[in-house]
Amino acid sequence: MSTTVETLEAMERPPVTMGSRLEGELLEVSMGPQHPSTHGVFRMNVALEGEIVRRLKPVFGYLHRNHEKIGENTSYLGSMPYTDRLDYFCSMTNNWAYALSVEKLAGIEVPERAEYLRIILAELTRLQNHASLLGFLLNDMGAWGTPLMYAFREREKILDLFESLSGSRMMCDYMRFGGCRCDTPPGWMEQAKKIVDRFPRFIDELEQLVVGNEVVIGRTQNVGVLSPELAINAGITGPMLRACGVNYDIRKVDGYGFYPRFKFRVPLGDHGDTYDRLMIRVLEMPESLSILQQAFAQIKPGPIVNPKVKLRAFRPPVGEAYGRIEGPKGELGFYLISDGGPNPYRYRVRPPSFINLTVLEDLCLGHTVADVMVILGSIDIVMGEVDR
Amino acid sequence: MIGTGILKGMAVTARNFVGSYFDEERLTTVQYPEERSPLPENYRNFPFLPYDGEDPHAGLRCVACKICEKECPPQCIYIVKSDDKKPDYMGKPQFYPKVFDIDISVCMSCQICVEVCPFEAIKMDKEFELSKRERFDQLLLRKEDLAKPNDYYHKICPTDATDVDAKLAAAAEAAAKKKAATAARAPAKD
Numbered sequence: 001m002s003t004t005v006e007t008l009e010a011m012e013r014p015p016v017t018m019g020s021r022l023e024g025e026l027l028e029v030s031m032g033p034q035h036p037s038t039h040g041v042f043r044m045n046v047a048l049e050g051e052i053v054r055r056l057k058p059v060f061g062y063l064h065r066n067h068e069k070i071g072e073n074t075s076y077l078g079s080m081p082y083t084d085r086l087d088y089f090c091s092m093t094n095n096w097a098y099a100l101s102v103e104k105l106a107g108i109e110v111p112e113r114a115e116y117l118r119i120i121l122a123e124l125t126r127l128q129n130h131a132s133l134l135g136f137l138l139n140d141m142g143a144w145g146t147p148l149m150y151a152f153r154e155r156e157k158i159l160d161l162f163e164s165l166s167g168s169r170m171m172c173d174y175m176r177f178g179g180c181r182c183d184t185p186p187g188w189m190e191q192a193k194k195i196v197d198r199f200p201r202f203i204d205e206l207e208q209l210v211v212g213n214e215v216v217i218g219r220t221q222n223v224g225v226l227s228p229e230l231a232i233n234a235g236i237t238g239p240m241l242r243a244c245g246v247n248y249d250i251r252k253v254d255g256y257g258f259y260p261r262f263k264f265r266v267p268l269g270d271h272g273d274t275y276d277r278l279m280i281r282v283l284e285m286p287e288s289l290s291i292l293q294q295a296f297a298q299i300k301p302g303p304i305v306n307p308k309v310k311l312r313a314f315r316p317p318v319g320e321a322y323g324r325i326e327g328p329k330g331e332l333g334f335y336l337i338s339d340g341g342p343n344p345y346r347y348r349v350r351p352p353s354f355i356n357l358t359v360l361e362d363l364c365l366g367h368t369v370a371d372v373m374v375i376l377g378s379i380d381i382v383m384g385e386v387d388r
Numbered sequence: 389m390i391g392t393g394i395l396k397g398m399a400v401t402a403r404n405f406v407g408s409y410f411d412e413e414r415l416t417t418v419q420y421p422e423e424r425s426p427l428p429e430n431y432r433n434f435p436f437l438p439y440d441g442e443d444p445h446a447g448l449r450c451v452a453c454k455i456c457e458k459e460c461p462p463q464c465i466y467i468v469k470s471d472d473k474k475p476d477y478m479g480k481p482q483f484y485p486k487v488f489d490i491d492i493s494v495c496m497s498c499q500i501c502v503e504v505c506p507f508e509a510i511k512m513d514k515e516f517e518l519s520k521r522e523r524f525d526q527l528l529l530r531k532e533d534l535a536k537p538n539d540y541y542h543k544i545c546p547t548d549a550t551d552v553d554a555k556l557a558a559a560a561e562a563a564a565k566k567k568a569a570t571a572a573r574a575p576a577k578d
Contacts, residue, residue, distance in 0.1 A: 077500060078459065078500065079461070080498075081500065150404065164428035167430040167497075171496070181503070185429060185430060198413070205404075208396050209400045211393075212392065213397050217393070311504060312455065
């Protein structure tokens with residue numbers, strides 16, 4: 001399906017990077033919403049000149065589930081399982097962000113063991129998210145299946161951990177206000193340690209597989225360059241912002257949870273291109289592993305949940321709170337306004353994928369259609385979170 | 389030299405391919421219908437109602453308080469309270485659910501009903517092979533489908549089932565003691 005739009009002469013054109021310029025009209029192509037490499041039901045209306053992208057209009061909302069309105073009509077506890085469905089790759093961090101904002105709203109303290117467990121789970125989530133993202137990104141570049149399957153093999157081990165802890169692989173629904181739902185089953189911590197100890201082997205293998213690969217370098221370097229100014233102005237967060245060289249990690253800036261107790265470095269990119277965005281994920285994984293090792297050394301037995309918090313008929317005082325965490329994809333925040341009732345008056349999600357996606361057109365202009373897929377893959381979106 | 393990066397990558401795939409015949413860690417496929425990986429004890433799927441003893445009606449712990457129905461986020465539970473009462477595990481007359489339906493096509497396995505239930509009357513099942521020919525009536529589980537013996541709960545979830553049994557036994561004992569104490573005090577008052 002294609003339609004023609006106005007002539008080239010009417011448009012301001014960025015310099016052409018590849019091929020000779022075609023004199024003629026722009027061709028508008030609709031990519032998606034069922035395109036295999038759009039990571040879900042996402043559609044782009046791309047205006048092409050030859051193979052070069054001249055305009056790109058993202059269309060989303062195909063997966064809209066009214067999440068925020070549902071959150072305003074369910075109890076505070078009832079929203080917790082719904083947050084799993086936002087970014088279904090990282091339900092643990094979604095749970096944490098929501099629990100953190102409710103704890104801020106109601107002034108709830110969290111026991112020490114629960115805080116450490118939350119950090120362990122969040123870093124495991126970051127590991128599996130980054131691993132599978134790299135797999136998907138290479139899949140988009142044409143390395144069909146192989147790196148993705150290697151990444152999924154490692155992800156599966158972490159999901160098995162989540163399953164034996166919370167009962168579900170992806171829809172964990174594990175955290176509660178003032179702690180976590182249940183303590184770890186016997187042997188869980190040893191299993192987690194074993195997986196964390198073996199993880200560097202996978203990172204080494206992945207680095208060998210992709211980092212030096214000439215095709216990967218050719219496809220990603222100087223593709224989709226994002227300037228730090230634009231990134232800050234557009235509100236980009238997470239690995240995508242750090243790939244532009246902006247030192248902004250909420251784990252360091254906000255110091256939520258027990259993160260100030262941990263020693264870790266924040267990898268920064270230099271050019272802000274797709275290669276930096278790929279590498280920043282490769283470099284973040286060892287830092288997560290070091291946080292995990294420190295957490296395993298520091299965690300002690302103890303209560304897992306604050307006994308003062310009521311599970312049923314939970315009514316926080318009148319007020320508002322914004323809790324945010326450094327999710328694997330960026331700043332994940334929940335803004336809650338309470339009028340003292342059993343459900344929030346306003347429930348708003350600040351989704352990192354959605355806000356990172358807003359610069360897609362700026363990244364893609366002047367590149368080929370094939371690069372659009374790679375750039376989209378490097379942004380790391382999950383449509384469950386974009387459309388909510 | 390150009391091409392070395394690709395060759396290095398090929399070496400990794402070769403190592404994985406050869407390793408998949410020898411290395412436990414690289415040999416991860418489970419041939420599902422024939423072989424199954426064991427389910428962890430915490431695994432949860434859809435709720436069921438455990439009952440004590442032989443009779444599903446007499447042994448059902450649910451007292452139709454409707455807390456789970458109220459707290460269920462997708463509202464997939466439907467309960468109608470009975471008009472008469474039946475004795476519960478402590479011998480106290482209680483209401484029971486005349487109708488207890490769970491629409492498992494709506495249920496999202498969040499376990500909130502289990503957490504809020506004060507009577508240990510609803511637990512999570514582990515059965516996951518539930519495909520049906522018809523999506524309305526067959527996925528709406530009635531009280532008869534949901535009621536499963538306590539022995540079944542012991543089989544799928546031994547640790548928690550033992551804890552629950554101990555808790556219920558302690559509660560019943562305390563209730564019996566209290567009853568005996570009041571019975572002993574009552575004649576003295578006269």
